[in-house]
Amino acid sequence: MSWDTGTAGEPPVLHDPDHPPVEEIELTTVLAALAEPARLTILRTVATTGEASCSDIWERTGLGGTKSTMSHHYKVLREAGVLHMRYVGSRKFATIRRADLDTRWPGLLDAVLRD
Amino acid sequence: MSWDTGTAGEPPVLHDPDHPPVEEIELTTVLAALAEPARLTILRTVATTGEASCSDIWERTGLGGTKSTMSHHYKVLREAGVLHMRYVGSRKFATIRRADLDTRWPGLLDAVLRD
DNA sequence: ATCCAAGTTCGATGATCACCGAACAGTACG
């Protein structure tokens, strides 16, 4: 896949339609994404597990919700700029956008995860 | 005023009915309180101004809301454990519960304020 | 007592949100 929106002759600008670029991540959106117990649990699970598929997260967190509810949470975390999703086959693997978040708000993620 | 709920002969336990004790402050509640642009503005104003009355905050932030809306935001921030309110006469002065928040989640407040 | 300034509280309203079930799409495997 290639989300090339650049002009011919100029350096191509790859714009991932799913993930917001670093500079467009908003603090209030991040905070709102993390201000939900289930999503905070998801974040912590990914933090300790490393890259994990959605079904893995579902098992490890023990969150009782349905698939659609989980999918909703993933979407919120992804659109907020907290999680990065890697699509491989029919599975989806999540990682924390640590470098991006640390660049924008140093110490924020560490403070939230060290609890 | 005295919120003495202790038993006679035992060390009195002062329980402030307005502010949650440090150990009862919850992370998701704090994040939810800060995940609102107006409240984040209020927090930053108090952070730079120091102790400020509600009307001072209202003027300095330039938030356009009504008095009741502002009062609502103060209540959310206070009940979340973010702001401490000092009542003097008919005025109310707000400070950030920095020590308490730094104890629970070191670096969180700094990360949010350094933006 | 009178007036005003500072905040709170009480409905009410419109918006947003978390959650669900059902239907759907894509991939992997027999």
Place this chain on the structure above:
DNA sequence: CGTACTGTTCGGTGATCATCGAACTTGGAT
């Protein structure tokens, strides 16, 4: 092929939330 697995999307529902206006309380000043 069909079946199972993984995850999304869509409508709907009940709950929560931000905002407002109006009425109220309290305190200070004249």
